[in-house]
Amino acid sequence: MAARWSSENVVVEFRDSQVTAMSLDCRGQHAVLSGRRFLYIVNLDVPTEGHRKISRQSKWDIGTVQWNPHESYAHYFAASSNQRVDLYKWKDGSGEVGTSLQGHTRVISDLDWAVFEPDLLVTSSVDTYIYIWDIKDTRKPTVSLSAVAGASQVKWNKKNTNCLATSHDGDVRIWDKRKPSTAVEYIAAHLSKIHGLDWHPDNEYVLATSSQDNSVKFWDYRQSRKYLNILPCQVPVWKARYTPFSSGLVTVMVPQLRRENSLLLWNIFDLNTPVHTFVGHDDVVLEFQWRKQKEGSKDHQLVTWSRDQTLRMWRVDSQLQRLCANDLLDGVDELLDGISLLPEQEKALQNQDSEHQSNTSHGEEEVFREDFQPNPLTGGKLDQLGLPQTLQQEFSLINVQIRNVNVEMDAVNRSCTVSVHCGNHRVKMMVMFPVQYPNNAAPSFQFVNPTTITSTMKAKLLKILKDTSLQKVKRNQSCLEPCLRQLVSCLESFVNQEDSTSSNPFSLPNSVTPPLPTFARVPNAYGSYQDANIPFPRTSGARFCGAGL
Numbered sequence: 289m290a291a292r293w294s295s296e297n298v299v300v301e302f303r304d305s306q307v308t309a310m311s312l313d314c315r316g317q318h319a320v321l322s323g324r325r326f327l328y329i330v331n332l333d334v335p336t337e338g339h340r341k342i343s344r345q346s347k348w349d350i351g352t353v354q355w356n357p358h359e360s361y362a363h364y365f366a367a368s369s370n371q372r373v374d375l376y377k378w379k380d381g382s383g384e385v386g387t388s389l390q391g392h393t394r395v396i397s398d399l400d401w402a403v404f405e406p407d408l409l410v411t412s413s414v415d416t417y418i419y420i421w422d423i424k425d426t427r428k429p430t431v432s433l434s435a436v437a438g439a440s441q442v443k444w445n446k447k448n449t450n451c452l453a454t455s456h457d458g459d460v461r462i463w464d465k466r467k468p469s470t471a472v473e474y475i476a477a478h479l480s481k482i483h484g485l486d487w488h489p490d491n492e493y494v495l496a497t498s499s500q501d502n503s504v505k506f507w508d509y510r511q512s513r514k515y516l517n518i519l520p521c522q523v524p525v526w527k528a529r530y531t532p533f534s535s536g537l538v539t540v541m542v543p544q545l546r547r548e549n550s551l552l553l554w555n556i557f558d559l560n561t562p563v564h565t566f567v568g569h570d571d572v573v574l575e576f577q578w579r580k581q582k583e584g585s586k587d588h589q590l591v592t593w594s595r596d597q598t599l600r601m602w603r604v605d606s607q608l609q610r611l612c613a614n615d616l617l618d619g620v621d622e623l624l625d626g627i628s629l630l631p632e633q634e635k636a637l638q639n640q641d642s643e644h645q646s647n648t649s650h651g652e653e654e655v656f657r658e659d660f661q662p663n664p665l666t667g668g669k670l671d672q673l674g675l676p677q678t679l680q681q682e683f684s685l686i687n688v689q690i691r692n693v694n695v696e697m698d699a700v701n702r703s704c705t706v707s708v709h710c711g712n713h714r715v716k717m718m719v720m721f722p723v724q725y726p727n728n729a730a731p732s733f734q735f736v737n738p739t740t741i742t743s744t745m746k747a748k749l750l751k752i753l754k755d756t757s758l759q760k761v762k763r764n765q766s767c768l769e770p771c772l773r774q775l776v777s778c779l780e781s782f783v784n785q786e787d788s789t790s791s792n793p794f795s796l797p798n799s800v801t802p803p804l805p806t807f808a809r810v811p812n813a814y815g816s817y818q819d820a821n822i823p824f825p826r827t828s829g830a831r832f833c834g835a836g837l
Contacts, residue, residue: 316580536612
């Protein structure tokens, strides 16, 4: 082991250690580096003055290691190896392996200690099960969540004790551990595998996903059909995690040439360029974590482990932290922390929740709130990460590239005129938005001349548009773009049917309109598309036999 010091960071080299995973303890004193033959315990106060080893006998590498985040269990950490998890105890300079958690039948992909309950640990596996373990009784899991596909990531929510998220290839599932039979929400997040999940530190509904499809997306799982924001990248993103200060995000890219700098710091309110690049590692960063701050210190320390077999400690001073702040909130920095709610808003949310719960029939518990609350700073609906606050903003965010559609918008009169040209047919429609829209108040739709479709088709379209808009406004969500997509999709389907019935039954139609494409909301999204209405795979079902029994 050798060390080099510079003004920016500390570098500690571990030659031939074959370390595949790293974790920091909750006190900020130690790091554990997991190799095939040894677990290395590094004292972060004096990282160059030797390290302790815990020997391990296994032919399998350690996939994931994580220290317990609670002070009362600060001497415990868990490490997954193939199908089992070993619980280690590190105390007074010596370590030993305790019990093992065995239940999975395939390799364990991820594990995560609970944020609020020090005894609980969740594990995910390729075997399609997610197990929640209580380390006081390790004989079997206390809760078992079953998914159709294997999970690659699992993360506890940082604000809701019962909520957790798992990733399955390009999809995300949100679970409530009290209702283990099925996920409470699905997000079709990416077209390729998700490598990283991270919950927002202050908002229980927001999470970030990083993927092989060269993007990081931000989601509010209450509105799972549209991402809040996107960070397009030119290479796959291995991890993306929120910073413990301001509104920052740290990403690890997987560059084509390993020597390229892959560790970047971003401001989530301005994703055009990174605010800082951490230059130093000669290979891909495998893991990074924030060390607990010393009392009275304003600086943060980022600890990273790379395939180049070096541990680095980066100093992130207040000036660098400032670059991650939201400029719009400069005047209220004392009140706001990143994009968290104001205390008054939190109180209002809690009050409204308690009222709502008392009004719920049979005392049914409401787990996930869907209503936005007024934001005193903007005078409109709460805007966490670029959601429409007014009708004018919704108009400005409309995707105007939907084929064969022209929309003339009048925010002052709260109306818009939609013209659609499809085959030989024309449709012109007036959409009027009530003052309460979208708070459980749907817009009205009226056909105007020149509209060439039949009255039967008009009735069908009006019903579809009404159903689509009601579905959205019941959740206080804007509905114009989903309605436009439904209008075009149904109209094209109608024209295709008309063409096929009028053409020669022995030959194919001369021209069939291709299906309606979907467009990314952000230009240059490098291949990530926004698919609005893709059904999830059926996971169960029943059918009548031919005799009707």
